[in-house]
Each structure stands twice: as structure tokens, then as C-alpha cells.
Amino acid sequence: MDLRLTPEERAFRDEVRAFIRDNLPTDTRERMRLGYSPRKQDTVAWQRILNKKGWAAISWPKEWGGPGWSAVQRMIFIEENQAAPAPELLSFNITMIGPVLIQFGTEAQKSRFLPRAANLDDWWCQGFSEPGAGSDLAALKTAAKREGDHYIVNGSKIWTSTAHNADWCFVLVRTNPNAAKRQEGISFLLVDMKTPGITVRPIVSIDGAHHLNEVFFDDVKVPVEMRVYEENRGWDVAKFLLGNERTGIARLGKSRERVAAAKEAARSVRFNGRPLIEDAAFRQRVVQLEVDMKALQITQYRVVSAGAKKSDGRPDPLSSVLKVKGTELLQATTELAMDTAGPLAMPIWAQELAEMANEPDMLAEAAEQATGNYLFLRAASIYGGTNEIQKNILSKAVLRL
Amino acid sequence: MDFDLSDDQRLLADSVTRLMADRYGFEARKGFVKQDTGWSAEMWGRYAELGLLGLPFAEEHGGFGGGPVDVMLVMQEFGRALALEPYLATVVLGGGAVRLAGSAAQQAAILPAIAEGGLKLAFAHSEREARYDLADVQTTAKRANGGWVLDGAKSVVLHGDSADKLVVSARVKGERDDPDGIGLFLVDAGAEGLARRGYALRDETRAAEISLTNVVAAEILGEPGAAFGTIARVVEAGIAAMGAEAVGAMETMQSMTLEYSRTREQFGKPIGTNQVVQHRLSEMLMALEQGRSMAMLAAMSVDEPDAAERARAISMAKIGFGQAARFVSQQAIQLHGGIGMTEEYAVGHYFRRALVIEHTFGDTAYHLARLAAEVE
Numbered sequence A: 001m002d003l004r005l006t007p008e009e010r011a012f013r014d015e016v017r018a019f020i021r022d023n024l025p026t027d028t029r030e031r032m033r034l035g036y037s038p039r040k041q042d043t044v045a046w047q048r049i050l051n052k053k054g055w056a057a058i059s060w061p062k063e064w065g066g067p068g069w070s071a072v073q074r075m076i077f078i079e080e081n082q083a084a085p086a087p088e089l090l091s092f093n094i095t096m097i098g099p100v101l102i103q104f105g106t107e108a109q110k111s112r113f114l115p116r117a118a119n120l121d122d123w124w125c126q127g128f129s130e131p132g133a134g135s136d137l138a139a140l141k142t143a144a145k146r147e148g149d150h151y152i153v154n155g156s157k158i159w160t161s162t163a164h165n166a167d168w169c170f171v172l173v174r175t176n177p178n179a180a181k182r183q184e185g186i187s188f189l190l191v192d193m194k195t196p197g198i199t200v201r202p203i204v205s206i207d208g209a210h211h212l213n214e215v216f217f218d219d220v221k222v223p224v225e226m227r228v229y230e231e232n233r234g235w236d237v238a239k240f241l242l243g244n245e246r247t248g249i250a251r252l253g254k255s256r257e258r259v260a261a262a263k264e265a266a267r268s269v270r271f272n273g274r275p276l277i278e279d280a281a282f283r284q285r286v287v288q289l290e291v292d293m294k295a296l297q298i299t300q301y302r303v304v305s306a307g308a309k310k311s312d313g314r315p316d317p318l319s320s321v322l323k324v325k326g327t328e329l330l331q332a333t334t335e336l337a338m339d340t341a342g343p344l345a346m347p348i349w350a351q352e353l354a355e356m357a358n359e360p361d362m363l364a365e366a367a368e369q370a371t372g373n374y375l376f377l378r379a380a381s382i383y384g385g386t387n388e389i390q391k392n393i394l395s396k397a398v399l400r401l
Numbered sequence B: 001m002d003f004d005l006s007d008d009q010r011l012l013a014d015s016v017t018r019l020m021a022d023r024y025g026f027e028a029r030k031g032f033v034k035q036d037t038g039w040s041a042e043m044w045g046r047y048a049e050l051g052l053l054g055l056p057f058a059e060e061h062g063g064f065g066g067g068p069v070d071v072m073l074v075m076q077e078f079g080r081a082l083a084l085e086p087y088l089a090t091v092v093l094g095g096g097a098v099r100l101a102g103s104a105a106q107q108a109a110i111l112p113a114i115a116e117g118g119l120k121l122a123f124a125h126s127e128r129e130a131r132y133d134l135a136d137v138q139t140t141a142k143r144a145n146g147g148w149v150l151d152g153a154k155s156v157v158l159h160g161d162s163a164d165k166l167v168v169s170a171r172v173k174g175e176r177d178d179p180d181g182i183g184l185f186l187v188d189a190g191a192e193g194l195a196r197r198g199y200a201l202r203d204e205t206r207a208a209e210i211s212l213t214n215v216v217a218a219e220i221l222g223e224p225g226a227a228f229g230t231i232a233r234v235v236e237a238g239i240a241a242m243g244a245e246a247v248g249a250m251e252t253m254q255s256m257t258l259e260y261s262r263t264r265e266q267f268g269k270p271i272g273t274n275q276v277v278q279h280r281l282s283e284m285l286m287a288l289e290q291g292r293s294m295a296m297l298a299a300m301s302v303d304e305p306d307a308a309e310r311a312r313a314i315s316m317a318k319i320g321f322g323q324a325a326r327f328v329s330q331q332a333i334q335l336h337g338g339i340g341m342t343e344e345y346a347v348g349h350y351f352r353r354a355l356v357i358e359h360t361f362g363d364t365a366y367h368l369a370r371l372a373a374e375v376e
């Protein structure tokens, strides 16, 4: 047993750092260092740079453009990329639909979609949740009726992140309303967002931004060859996908980046007549988070290393630990960054600042974004399966209660 | 001890509850946000009619002679309705400064005008670099031609954009952090050399950045250089008022979440039938009640004559209701799931009001440090 990175792993980490330093476009870097979310074009440009290097399809086999990294290397890459901070690989493409197609897709589906997903030529979104089917996903109602070589889809999805940016959507639909078990009547479809009958309605979230959407399907025609895996076996696909989603969701690098941002800000604000960074209580709060991040980092390496050795391909129920602890940390670190901003955490004033000052007021801009991050990441314990549901999974699958 | 309200207080609370229930629904509020000022002039008029704008002022100044408990009752209702109007800024903070430190003539000129609804004030004290330190004032005031000339800048001045007059703190002598040497000045918002830029806070209430370049202040409140005590008391009254508002907001979040847990079904049954949800709702209730106790402590301490004891109690209260509000609001969103994250739904607005209250007049870390310095 050795918890340190091997010399090779360390060299790998340095290589990743150097590559990001040398290749991340400057304006993307500067915006993200102030806490802004990457814009669509930032995410696309960066994923294409990574893909050219062979570093986009990180969990895919080599024949589909994967880099052939170990599970530990993948985690190193993800964490470094988040901590940089650089735009994250689009998870819908890389963590979700890619592995699904590799596991369940036809050859035609793989060759049509995988290269484009890796290069972000297609932006994918996830059409699972519905108004009545959140935690209880199997209650979904969006119906797909077979008519010749098409399905006709009717219904609606909600909370569809980035649907307004998306070219394609993977959608869970009900193909057999009379199945003995609800899970047995569900299929997994690939839907072109340009198909007639699809309407996307924006939902503004509490951070004032537009990430979320409602997607309506009104007699939407989907060719049968856009079904992944067998009809009425879509639940197996969804379970596989959600297991992958949970592992990727810890976002330790993002937590690290938020703590770094808080420390940076704390150097230039004053508390009790001294820089805040010198305040004992502030430092203890930072250290506590660093302790928690260390524990999670090691747990995460344990889970992925064990996963790499397992042969059944099933997700480890311990991935729920990563999801709960990772999102608690994300929330605690964004909270720290917001609290560090003090009174500047309150205003929404980017526009006024730009008009008022001759030079950018970075501390104030970063403060506004710190609160934006805090607000949006209240959702981290909701999406990807709520933290209550994760604990239910642990209770049942691990503790057998 | 006595936790009962008087008949007059019950009447007051009922009348505000009715007014807000009739006129300040969530949809109506959306319209108020869109007004130029970011709040409703019509509601301001109704507050004046009900006597709310003169509530803490003496009867000779067109007021009701009410105390902190009366203000608490009003603020609690404002917290439930997420009222946007500059009540805190005008009546509690600006009006409070005039009431505490103004001369008889100044009080007679200003307080009745506030009570009638014709004059709005803002308390322009905090500065960009001061964070929460009340004595950290770098704006200067120099004597000139029998008046005072102010130079400096004020930051995140609550409702500073719609005030007619500003109560501005400025240093007449001493070093940056010295509590001694600060004065409070009355400045017309339209005064030459005064520039202000308004913006929304996260909860849709308004604030402003204010810069002062050679601004002539005709009037000073109290003795030059001796305003720190007044500033501290004004802020304490502000904390107490916000505590009540936080209670109103928490109550609403708690009851909305409870109701939601009874009606939202997943896995074929209301989510509130899950024991983990039941326990969470119980924890929210506990936090609300503890927070309410602390808001009461704040209200009851505003008139405490011993300054050190008053400051201690107010800091304890701010920590207590601030933490309670953070817990209740985070759990309110969590138990609502996705819908709680949306701008369209009310819970997120209460959440952000609680966030702004927590970061105003000293956050938890600030008040903890203040109390920690005194541990014996």
C-alpha cells in the first residue's frame, strides 16, 4: 500500500498541468479565474483542443479515441482540469452517452456519434427527469409509440440542462405502458433536437442564469435505429449511465478551485485590521475543508481503483459516497468563497461596475460570481440523484437495511 | 419574563398581516420589482396611512411612540411578504440616526416628513474596504464656511439609490479605525459632488455605491467626532429589525416546505412520509424556533442601556438567527428538489433574502470574532 502518486503518476500530473497552462485560451482562463461559468464557445473550443491531443474521450477505449489511461490517471486529469480552472469535458458527451454507446450501441450508432461526441461537434443533453418523475425516475410518462420504422414521441422533460445548446438529446421514453414492472416498459432513444415537434422553454435558476429547460415533445418522429439497446430494456442503459454519472460528480477539482479562490480573495480583504487570510478562524475553516478534500480524494482513488479491477461492469454502490461527500464539499467550498466576499457577496452589479470603473474591479466581480456559484451549486445535492436518495442506496445496497 | 403582546401590538400585527396578504402576493411583488425604484410607491403610501412609517417616532413627530417590539412585528410581516420598500433604510436606520442624535429642530424637520411618507433616507455608512468594521471610516469631513465638506465613497448603501437624503458618516479627525472622530452628516441626495449608482442585491432589494467629491453638508447630527455610539446603536436596531424579517422568511420557507412534502408524491407516496424528510422538517422547525428566540433577544436588547451588554446580546442574536436562516433556507431548497432552484418559485427568493440578511451588518464570522475577543 502506498497512498502517494507513483513517479509516473506525478510526471503525468505535471504533464497535464503544463498542457493546460500552455494551451488554455487566455480569455477563458481569465474569466474562469473570476468564477464565471464557461460559455458554450469556451467549452467547445477547449474540448476540441483536448480532443486533438487525444485527451477528450478519457474513459473510452483506444479504438474510439480514448487515451488508454488508467483509472487513476483519469481522476488526476479531471481534478487538474477542474482546479486549473478550465472548462470541464461535457459530461453528457464524455461520461454519459459515449460509454452508453460503447456498451450498448450498434456499430452504426458508434461510428456515427462517438467521434462527433468526443470532438463536441454534437452537444448532447440528458432527457430523463419529468415533472412527475424526479427521484422516482421510473414513473416517467413521456410515451413513444411504434409506427412502422419510427417512434412517435409525446410528453415533456424538465430540468434538462443545456438543452438550449444541444444538438442531440438522449431520452428515456415509455414504450410499453402495460409492462408488469414500470422499469420494464422503458426505452432509450437518441433524438435530434432539430426534429419538428420539439420545443425548448428556458427555466431561470436562483443564480439568475439560464442552465435549465423544459423540453416538450409533440408528435416527434424518431427513427427506430435511434433506439439504443433493446426495446423496453432502456432501464438497464439508464442504470449504467447513472452509475457513471455518480462517479464523475464529486468534482473535487472544482472544490479545490473554490478554496483557492477564497484564499486569493482573503489576501486582499481586511478583517479585524489584518488581512482576512491571517484570521485564525478563517484558516481553520480552510484547513477543515482541506482535510475533507484529502479524505475524499483518497476514497475516490480507492473506489476507482477497485472499480478498475472488477469484472462485472456494475457501478460500485460506494460511488454514492463520492456523490454525497463530493457535493457536500462543493457546497461547503462555494459557501466559503461567498462568505469570504463579505458584503460584496450581495450585489448583482457586473454591469454597473463595468460602467463605473476605468479598470476591471476583479475583487467585486469575483465576489458576485462566488455567490452565483454558491446559489447554483445548491443543486449539487439534488441533481444526479438527490443526496437523500444516495443514502437510501447505501442503506439498501451496502448496509442491506 | 413576559412573551405576550399587548392588545395594541396584536392589532398592529393583524393590520399589517392583512395589508400584506391583500396586496403583496408573490405575483404582485414581481410587478413591484419591475418598477423604476425596485419597490412600490403605492405600498409606501399605505404604510404611511397605517402609521408604520412613524412607528418608532414620538407622537409630537407624527409617530406612534412604538418600541423595538412594534418594529419587530412589522418586520416579521415584511419578511413573510419579502417586502421591497426602503422601510429598514428610512425608518429604522436613517430615521433612527436622526431620532438618536438629531437636534430638536432636525427631528422636527425630518421625522414627521418620514412618517407622512414624503421623505426617504438611507444610512450611508459602510465603505468598500471596511467589510463589517463599524469604526473603519475613511471618508473625510472638513470644516469650511461654517459647514462641512465631505470626500470619500460609501458602498452597498441599502436603498441608497432612492433616498432623498443620506445620513453619511465621515471622519472629522483620527486614524482609519479609530471609533473616536467620526461624525454623521445629513446630505441631500441631489447635492453637488454626490454621485450614486444603484443596483439590485441578490434578493432584488436595492442598494447603491455612492461617491462624494467636495460635497457640502449643511447639517451634522450631534457633536462632530462623537457619532460612533449612534452608529453602533443604529446598526443594532437594524440587526434587530432584520432578525424579525428573517423569522418571517423562515416561517414561510418552513411552512411552504411542509406543505410541499405533504403534496409532492414520489414512489407512490408523499415525500413527507419518508422518515428522513420528517426528521429534516423537524430540524427546520427547531432551527426556526431557536432563530425566533434570538430575534426576540435582539429586539429586547435594542433599548438595553448598558452598551457592552447590548452589543453582546445583539451579536449573539445575529449569529443565532443567521445560522438558523441559513439552515432553514438550504433545507427548504433541498426538500423541494429541482423546483426549489427556480426563479419562478418563491422559495428561492426567501433563500436569497436570508442570504442578504446574513451578510448585512456583520456576518456570522464577524460576530463570532467579536464575541470571541471577550471570552474570559
Ligand SMILES: Cc1cc2nc3c(=O)[nH]c(=O)nc-3n(C[C@H](O)[C@H](O)[C@H](O)COP(=O)(O)OP(=O)(O)OC[C@H]3O[C@@H](n4cnc5c(N)ncnc54)[C@H](O)[C@@H]3O)c2cc1C
Pocket: A125, A126, A127, A128, A129, A131, A133, A134, A135, A136, A158, A159, A160, A161, A162, A212, A379, A382, A383, A384, A385, A386, A387, A388, A389, A392, B264, B266, B267, B271, B274, B276, B277, B334, B335, B336, B337, B338, B339, B341
Ligand atoms: C440544476 C439541475 C440540473 C439538472 N439537470 C438534469 C438533466 O440535465 N437531465 C435530467 O434528466 N434531469 C436533470 N435534473 C433533474 C434531477 O435529476 C432531479 O431534480 C432529481 O432527480 C430530483 O427530482 P425532483 O427535482 O423531482 O425532486 P423530488 O424527487 O420531488 O424530491 C424532492 C425531495 O424529496 C426527497 N425524496 C424523494 N424521494 C425520497 C425518498 N424515497 N426518501 C427520502 N427522500 C426522498 C428528495 O431527496 C428531495 O429532497 C437536474 C436538476 C437540477 C436541480
